[in-house]
Amino acid sequence: MPYDSSKLLDATNLAILRELQQDARLSYSELSRRVGLSVPAVTERVRRLEDAGIIEGYGVRLNFEALGYGITALIELSAPPSRYPQVLAFCEQTPEIRESYFVTGDSSYVVRVVARSVQHLQEIIQRLGTFGNTRTSVVLSSPIIKTSFDLEGLKR
């Protein structure tokens, strides 16, 4: 339920979010030690951040390379609006497609995919190609993937 209530972003809650970004499996007792409040107070604050929709959930950061998915690519797809539902359905049922963005500019969709080999990537490109023109950029390296966001700018 993302309705703001900007008071939720006081210095203590920003500290809580900072800690959870670095290690979401921190115990409440350790978290409360770090932010200087009692355990029930911190537990309640986290619950409210979840209820407000600021915290959407907790995830594990997986190393796709170690899982055998050594290739990442960004694929731009230009497709007529009439095919959007089909494109969406395809993206949803294809696990290799990690995210899709509907963007301004000459390409309608940009998707990020992971693949086990160039053959595997080619398959995905060909399937996307049935919806429209594609333009693929293979990722050579990902110098920056930030796992936490500096929330300092949110202080009022």
Add this chain to the structure above:
Amino acid sequence: MPYDSSKLLDATNLAILRELQQDARLSYSELSRRVGLSVPAVTERVRRLEDAGIIEGYGVRLNFEALGYGITALIELSAPPSRYPQVLAFCEQTPEIRESYFVTGDSSYVVRVVARSVQHLQEIIQRLGTFGNTRTSVVLSSPIIKTSFDLEGLKR
């Protein structure tokens, strides 16, 4: 330390990863109930997945819109190799840049940025523009952002 040891990806560990992807704050006792092993067995398995580099860490999924960063954009940057170190340093110190990819094709970099307003986005684009030509695609919607990966394909 990502050296595989592919035996780490048996059905039980895939189940553990599946559960942690959905909720990384699950207790070990709940996790062990779900995968049908004792608590110490599951704790040890998670420790090994971490040691092998398959699990890189645990994070909180934040709603950037609720945090006031309502705009996402993909910016392609073409810059000469001599400027890569500067570009990298800029990306690293700019919190709004969430990830950067070095890619094949005519653009050397693709970055994903979040911004609080179009003015804010413009600032970032202008700063990136000091390194080379930019091409910005504003994200209109993100129909798919997957928070978990179907690991079924890894079964041997």
Add this chain to the structure above:
DNA sequence: ACTGAAATCTGTAAACC
């Protein structure tokens, strides 16, 4: 809103199969 304390549940380490 936060604290502190009690009851219950969970994590950790050791001994063993």
Add this chain to the structure above:
DNA sequence: GGTTTACAGATTTCAGT
């Protein structure tokens, strides 16, 4: 690798401020 046991630590609930 796995389990069981036993102790230490963490979570939840609630009365009090």
